[in-house]
Amino acid sequence: MIKINIVEVDKSVILFIAIDISSSEVVGKCAFKIRKNNLIRYQDAFIEKINRGKGIYKQLFNAREKYIEENYPNFIIESYCNKSTLHFFKAKGFSIKTKLYLVEKNNYISQNLKVV
């Protein structure tokens, strides 16, 4: 069993922390950020590896949705997601807006300089 604590990190970021009631350990989190033009962006979903697949994210996700419905009812909600959670987002009423590329900056020395 978990409980969910809601923390206002600053004026634009609200964090949801899942705490295991029996151990008092933090087992997961998710957050959202309030942006310009009545836009909300979901972010920072993470469940500790040993606690995955037990529905903890689902509970956090629902708590976040409820909080937004109550406090920011007319905001547009966006989120980045990966392949593993795409069907979950679709089931929650989201659809794909754009597809993104994940890029990584090349190592400057190995790419551009010859080591002598």
Ligand SMILES: CC(C)(COP(=O)(O)OP(=O)(O)OC[C@H]1O[C@@H](n2cnc3c(N)ncnc32)[C@H](O)[C@@H]1OP(=O)(O)O)[C@@H](O)C(=O)NCCC(=O)NCCS
């Ligand atoms: C994605 C993640 C937050 C899911 O947490 P979880 O508590 O295991 O998820 P739940 O048990 O509540 O299940 C919710 C949905 O997450 C997905 N999910 C479940 N287990 C998962 C796993 N081991 N790996 C990836 N996705 C998983 C499924 O889509 C599931 O929906 P379904 O039950 O309808 O199939 C967790 O695996 C994680 O922290 N992954 C690494 C960080 C990450 O990818 N964050 C971005 C999320 S958009």
